[in-house]
Amino acid sequence: MIYRETGQFKTSYASDQQLFPILQDRVVVIGFLVFAFAVVPFVASEYLFRAILTPFLILSLAALGLNILVGYCGQLSLGTGGFMAVGAYAAYNLALRLPDLNLIVVFILAGLCATVVGAIFGVPSLRIKGFYLAVTTLAAQFFLDWLFARVGWFTNYSSSGSVAAPPLEIFGYPIQGPVHKYLFVLAIVCVLALLAKNLTRGAIGRSWMATRDMDVAAEVIGIRPLHAKLTAFAVSSFYVGLAGALWAFVYLEAWEPLAFDVNRSFELLFMVIIGGLGSILGSFLGAAFIVILPIALNQLPTKLGIPLSTASISEIELMVFGALIVFFLIAEPRGLARLWAIGKEKLRLWPFPH
Amino acid sequence: MNLSELEAREARALEERAPEPRRASGSPILALENVSLAFGGVKALSDVSFDVREHEIRAIIGPNGAGKSSLLNVINGVYRPQQGRIAFRGEVRSHMEPHRAARLGIARTFQSLALFKGMTVLENILAGRNLMMKRNLLLQALRIGPALTEEIAHRKRVEEIIDFLEIPHVRKTVVGRLPYGLQKRVDLGRALAMEPKVLLLDEPMAGMNIEEKQDMSRFILDVNDEFGTTIVLIEHDMGVVMDLSDRVVVLDYGRKIADGTPDEVRSSQAVIDAYLGVKH
Numbered sequence: 001m002i003y004r005e006t007g008q009f010k011t012s013y014a015s016d017q018q019l020f021p022i023l024q025d026r027v028v029v030i031g032f033l034v035f036a037f038a039v040v041p042f043v044a045s046e047y048l049f050r051a052i053l054t055p056f057l058i059l060s061l062a063a064l065g066l067n068i069l070v071g072y073c074g075q076l077s078l079g080t081g082g083f084m085a086v087g088a089y090a091a092y093n094l095a096l097r098l099p100d101l102n103l104i105v106v107f108i109l110a111g112l113c114a115t116v117v118g119a120i121f122g123v124p125s126l127r128i129k130g131f132y133l134a135v136t137t138l139a140a141q142f143f144l145d146w147l148f149a150r151v152g153w154f155t156n157y158s159s160s161g162s163v164a165a166p167p168l169e170i171f172g173y174p175i176q177g178p179v180h181k182y183l184f185v186l187a188i189v190c191v192l193a194l195l196a197k198n199l200t201r202g203a204i205g206r207s208w209m210a211t212r213d214m215d216v217a218a219e220v221i222g223i224r225p226l227h228a229k230l231t232a233f234a235v236s237s238f239y240v241g242l243a244g245a246l247w248a249f250v251y252l253e254a255w256e257p258l259a260f261d262v263n264r265s266f267e268l269l270f271m272v273i274i275g276g277l278g279s280i281l282g283s284f285l286g287a288a289f290i291v292i293l294p295i296a297l298n299q300l301p302t303k304l305g306i307p308l309s310t311a312s313i314s315e316i317e318l319m320v321f322g323a324l325i326v327f328f329l330i331a332e333p334r335g336l337a338r339l340w341a342i343g344k345e346k347l348r349l350w351p352f353p354h
Numbered sequence: 355m356n357l358s359e360l361e362a363r364e365a366r367a368l369e370e371r372a373p374e375p376r377r378a379s380g381s382p383i384l385a386l387e388n389v390s391l392a393f394g395g396v397k398a399l400s401d402v403s404f405d406v407r408e409h410e411i412r413a414i415i416g417p418n419g420a421g422k423s424s425l426l427n428v429i430n431g432v433y434r435p436q437q438g439r440i441a442f443r444g445e446v447r448s449h450m451e452p453h454r455a456a457r458l459g460i461a462r463t464f465q466s467l468a469l470f471k472g473m474t475v476l477e478n479i480l481a482g483r484n485l486m487m488k489r490n491l492l493l494q495a496l497r498i499g500p501a502l503t504e505e506i507a508h509r510k511r512v513e514e515i516i517d518f519l520e521i522p523h524v525r526k527t528v529v530g531r532l533p534y535g536l537q538k539r540v541d542l543g544r545a546l547a548m549e550p551k552v553l554l555l556d557e558p559m560a561g562m563n564i565e566e567k568q569d570m571s572r573f574i575l576d577v578n579d580e581f582g583t584t585i586v587l588i589e590h591d592m593g594v595v596m597d598l599s600d601r602v603v604v605l606d607y608g609r610k611i612a613d614g615t616p617d618e619v620r621s622s623q624a625v626i627d628a629y630l631g632v633k634h
Contacts, residue, residue, distance in 0.1 A: 013509045014502070198497040202505060203480075203487040206473070210481045213470035220430055221548060222456030222485035231491065278472060 003347035019197065036186060041179045049178035052292060057185045058246045060287040063271040064196055064280060065239025070269070071277035072200055073232035074212030075125050079137035081264035082144030083237045084244030086114040088260065089154045091245035095166050096156060103170050107188075107245050114241020115234045117144075122233025126226055141262050149257040162256035165249040181250050188246065192239060197280050199235065208232050209278070240268075274328060276335025285336035289328075294321050380408035382441075383584055384429065384552055389438030391424055391608075398424040399435065399608045406552065411578055411585045413599035415592075415619075417628060420605040422588045423465060426554045429586070430455040430462050443551070456485055459551035463541040463558060465588075471530035475521060475540050478529055479512045482547030515543045519573060535566040542573060552584045553577065559591055567591065571598060596620065604628065 003024050010016040020026045044053065066080050090113035094106045101109075121140040125133050148154050155163050168175035168184070175184050199205050210218035211228040219225060248255050267290060275286020297317045301308045308316070332339045382405035391399040399421045406412045414422045427433040429440065431450030440447050442458060450460075461482075470478050487508060493501040516522050519539045524532060529540055538558060545553055558574065559567045571594060577583050589595050595602060596616040604612040604619055606628040612619050619625055 013506045013513070017505065017509065195495040199491070199495050202494040202497065202501065203484050203489070204491060204494050206477055206481040207484055209473050209477070210470045210484075213472050214468045216432065217464060217468035217470070218481075219452040220432065220456065220462055221482050221544065222453055223481070224453055235491070 002350070003344055017201075019194075033190070037183070041183060044182075046178050049182045052295060054178070054182050054185055055247075055251050056287055056291045057182075057189045058243050058251055059268070059271065059291055060284045061189050061192060061246065062240050062243035062268050063275065063287045064193060064283040065236045065243060066268050067272045067275075067277065067279070067283045068196060068200070068208070068239065069232050069236035070272055071279065071282070072205060072212065073208040073229060073236075075122070075229060075232060076130060076134040077137040077236075078134050078262070078265045078269065079121060079140035079144070080240055080268045081260045081262055082141040083114045083118050083240040084247060084264060085144050085148055085257065085260035086117045086237075087111060087241030087244030088248035088255065089148055090114065090241070091249060092163055092165065093154065093156075099166075103168060107242055107249075110245040111238040111242035114244065115238040118237020118240070119230050119234045122230050122237075125229045125233065138262070138265075141265055145257060145261060148260075160256070162254060164254040165252075168249060175250075185246060185250055188242075192242070193280060193284075196235075196239070200280065204228075204231060212278075270325070274325060274335055276337025279335065279337035281340065282335050282337030285340070289336065293324065297321060380410075382406060383408040383443055384586075385441040386425075386428070387439045387441065389425075389428055389435045389440070391421075391428060391433055391435040397608050398433075399428070399605075402438075402605070402608070402610050404603045404610060404613055406584060406586055407601075409578070409582055409584055410600040411574070411587060411598050413587045413589060413595045413602045413616075414605065415589065415595055415602060416605035419607075421608040422605055423556055424608075425605070426462060426556055426586070426588065429552075429554060430460050456548065459548070460554065461545035461548040461550035461552075462554035463538075463545050463556060465556040465560065467534075467537050467541060469529045469537055469541055469544070472528065474526050474528055475516070475532070475543075476509075476512060476525045478540055479515055479543045479547045480508060482544040483508045483512065485548065512543075512547060515546050518546075518576070519543050520569075535562055535569075538562070538566075538570065539573070542570075542577075546577065546581075549581075550583060552586065555585060555587045555589075557588050557590065559589060559594055567594060574598060 003022075005022045008021075008023055010021065015021070020029055040053070062080065062084060066077065069075050069077050087110045091106050091110035094101060094109055095103075098106075117140075121137060124136045128136055149161060152158075155161055168181070170184075175181055200208070207218070207223045207228040208231075210221070210223050211225055211232075215225055218228070244260065248259070252259060271286035271290045272283060273286070274289050275284070276282025294317055297320050298313060301313050301316075328336065332342075385403075385405035387403050389399055389402045390397070402421075402425065414425060416422050424433060428435050429450065431452040431454065434449040438448075440450055442450075442460070470481060473481070487504055489501040489504055493499065497505075513522075513525075516525050519542065521536060521539055521543070524536060529537060532540065542555075542558065555574070559570050562570065574585060574587070575598065578585050587595070587599060589598075599616060601614060602612075602616055602619040603610060604622070604625050606624075611624040611628055612622040614622075
């Protein structure tokens with residue numbers, strides 16, 4: 001009863017094709033955005049910004065990028081960490097070597113560097129599918145790890161291999177402190193999520209999904225697999241690279257190549273699978289699950305007053321976290337986004353049985 | 355109006371339709387010349403030649419494994435024949451490519467459904483118009499101006515196809531959840547969305563009950579009549595083939611054994627032998 005589209009008549013295709021055709025959806029989304037932009041900055045603690053919200057947003061962006069490739073275009077990739085590293089080091093070198101460049105431009109160029117690298121490593125996807133493609137993208141991961149660890153130019157010949165980001169500043173306005181950083185990341189993530197949504201519901205998104213679902217039929221209706229797969233790799237890598245630059249500059253501030261190793265790739269892939277393949281919302285839900293749940297589990301015993309040593313808490317955290325992943329994947333293999341959709345479907349009728 | 359009047363009217367309407375205007379069999383729009391296709395040692399097609407005239411319904415029949423689907427795959431470029439040539443609208447080629455065939459106006463449906471299962475009916479049919487959508491990635495991402503106008507204009511055409519196929523109630527349903535008969539219609543809709551010159555139908559009525567077959571036959575005739583689309587059809591239901599098609603080509607073990615009007619083919623000894631077997 002609460003969530004019904006009854007009475008909301010669409011009289012033009014434009015209004016039927018808008019982002020959220022159902023009024024209730026629009027209200028919830030706008031309310032959520034207002035809450036995130038106008039309320040959260042005043043109520044959340046510094047710890048919440050630093051340890052949870054900012055990393056959650058940045059990893060959501062990376063998961064969103066990966067979801068475009070894996071969820072929408074059906075190309076399995078394990079090189080995400082490597083592409084994040086490309087974005088991070090590209091941003092570092094741009095900021096270092098062209099100090100006058102605007103930070104926004106630096107981030108966009110860093111994303112474009114990742115786009116180029118991603119498209120190059122996407123070429124094998126034209127001949128290789130599924131798990132085999134995953135292995136070739138793993139090669140990209142190891143190559144990029146090696147490149148940034150061994151080639152001194154990328155780290156400006158830093159002896160320890162670790163580098164530090166310059167202070168953040170846009171149009172002479174410094175981005176310091178957790179609240180500013182949070183708002184900066186939030187704004188970027190919102191804009192990019194909107195662009196991703198538009199892409200996936202447009203012609204290019206249909207060519208990605210067609211390639212994913214039935215590549216022979218896609219070819220027969222005139223969709224070139226080369227074009228579809230490489231644009232998916234390119235767009236995905238742009239998002240991942242930009243997320244890498246943000247991760248390095250905003251969250252880590254100083255980092256070494258290990259920050260973008262293969263574990264990061266796996267973590268992002270898990271986010272996409274748990275959140276929901278082929279869903280923008282799923283990328284956010286998956287990132288929330290992986291980022292926030294372990295922290296919540298870690299703090300739960302202390303909050304409840306259960307006397308446990310720190311060591312056993314962290315052991316239990318891992319066990320419960322693993323069990324929850326298994327549980328959610330059994331309950332709904334298509335991810336949290338699917339659970340959300342089922343919930344919405346139920347709300348149309350609730351509290352009546354049918 | 356009483357019942358007898360109504361019956362009389364219906365009879366009149368039927369009569370008007372009955373002497374179906376034999377489709378003007380124009381010049382050949384598509385011709386295959388001496389096409390041979392082999393997979394390793396297996397010969398799928400050997401030395402097959404036939405043509406399709408503009409605006410006709412051309413059926414390809416034959417026992418299982420006769421090479422019918424391979425023939426369609428040669429026409430729209432999924433397979434590359436070792437020998438022979440394909441002429442389409444005056445241009446002669448040694449082989450087609452799927453992308454070029456789509457661009458030139460050859461669409462097809464599939465024997466085993468090849469829909470995009472995770473996409474809605476609307477998205478599936480819209481995908482058929484992807485070739486005509488030219489806006490670049492950035493405009494699509496921003497979804498402003500020309501990209502939005504384009505999207506809406508194509509939506510309008512797709513809605514016409516959805517109305518024509520009588521599936522407006524499921525337009526936003528994910529295709530994987532639809533019953534088989536409707537999925538077949540969506541497959542046809544996706545091909546129609548390309549506004550093809552030639553439509554290749556690979557067993558459009560396989561696995562259907564009698565009513566679904568009647569619906570599908572009606573759609574095929576309407577497409578042929580109203581849009582003037584040339585149709586090449588593979589079908590096992592002989593009743594359907596004999597009723598719908600203008601000319602029939604018969605394949606057996608990759609060879610053409612008969613070619614002509616339904617009546618000619620029906621009385622051909624070679625065809626009877628192929629279907630019923632010969633006494634040794």
